[in-house]
Amino acid sequence: MEHTKKVLIIEDEMLIAKDLAFLLEDIGYENIGIANNGDKALELFCDNHVDLVLCDININGDKDGIETVQAILQYKKTPIIYISAFSDNKTVQRAIATAPSSFLTKPYNERSVQIAIDLAFANFEQKGLQLEENEIYQKLTQREREIIILIAEGKTSSEIAEQLFISPTTAAKHRNNILAKTGCNNTSEVIKLLYS
DSSP states (O other): OOOOOEEEEEOSOHHHHHHHHHHHHHTTOEEEEEESBHHHHHHHHHHSOOSEEEEESSOBSSSOHHHHHHHHHHHOOOOEEEEESOOOHHHHHHHHHTOOSEEEESSOOHHHHHHHHHHHHHHHHHHHHHHHHOHHHHHSOHHHHHHHHHHHTTOOHHHHHHHHTOOHHHHHHHHHHHHHHHTOSSHHHHHHHHHO
């Protein structure tokens, strides 16, 4: 039996956040917590199993919603829905660069929230399927695939080596093998090739 999907809400307007939490419960999701800033969001995300993040772009604190999402994605690739009333073009471009799974525009209702969530899970799953079907991805060994995913998450060579319990030299060797197999000059090109 499928477990109830757990959602983290990142919203600094408590009334709106609580309203959204009630709405989520009404449509069958579990709210694992409400964070009103980036630090609290990261704490809740790391301490809980989270299936989906609903994040307001404009939140208080040192990090805005987009920077908070970037930090979250360093830990684990997760479907992201940005919530916003309005945003300038530069902010929208910054949000898009984090590859969110969906957007939710204020004011919203139960139907628009459900549609945004359905889209988020479908888009997130589709990205995974596209990667599995990618011919270049198929050429990579299992270890190289693990490394390229960690690179896409923004991990450095030393962080990758530590996470996979391999030496930095071995991590660098895998990186070079990935470049040779894909014909790319750097890992940024590899990411673009695999994830675009």
